[in-house]
Amino acid sequence: MLWAEHLARDRRRSVHTVRAYRASAERLTAFLGGHWGERIDRAALARVTAADLRAYLAQRRESGLGNASAARELSAVRGFLAWANAGAEQPRMRGPRVKAGVPRPISPAEAIALAEEVADVAAEPWIGARDWAVLLLLYGAGLRIGEAVALTGDVLPVGETIRVTGKRAKTRIVPVLPQVRAAIDAYVVQTPWPVVRAAPLFRGAKGGPLSPVMIRRSVQAARARLGLGERTTPHALRHSFATHLLGRGADLRALQELLGHASLSSTQVYTQVDAAHLMDVYRNAHPRA
Known part of the structure; x- marks a missing residue:
């Protein structure tokens, strides 16, 4: 074709x-x-x-x-x-939109669709591989955007876990899913810049450290094309990571460690979000709701 x-x-x-x-x-x-x-x-x-x-x-x-x-x-x-039909006027049609409202985790399908859209429209294939890997680290490992772009070549080769440095220089061990490892490996193979142990793993288009601003801009443009709400940000992927784990029975203390929260009260907010999500399911599905 x-x-x-x-x-x-x-x-x-x-x-x-x-x-x-x-x-x-x-x-x-x-x-x-x-x-x-x-x-x-x-x-x-x-x-x-x-x-x-x-x-x-x-x-x-x-x-x-x-x-x-x-x-x-x-x-x-x-x-x-x-x-x-180059040059011809295209049919105008508003894309499907996700209902706006109080903060909600985006669904797994939306998270992957968002990451795919960002990667698909990247200026170069290696940049698409980079953005895909970064966003999977947020959704698949619960990293903050700053934590993801701060990773260095020291994490390679990526095993079942990586050491992450979070707020106040606190380090934690985070499990890495096979899909996330594969995304990082694909980026490393394609990047035109040398991967140095003490240097940033993720590079910008000109070889400097990747700025979180670039990822935020790409996500903002992608969510507009997909009709996702304004609260669909890179941080929302980490938010979804936590909520989906909690919904599948994760222990609050374990989740606190995974997210790098200094206090349990920061993690407990996800119990409220999960309860709100369950109420949405109830209202939409129960015949007498």
């Missing part, structure tokens, strides 16, 4: 991104073929309207697509249509 070749050659997207975006384009053209009862070519793609896209997303939602995934699908097909 020429669209996939364009993404790989001209946009320098990762293999993962090319595969995902190609699949989205193929799903759209297959849907339009059945929807209109005709062969779909570039001329046909120029006729796509917002109503057509709404019908397409409705079909995708029937397969269980959530808000964040639907927003990513819409972003992908918009890019495909813009490429197929």
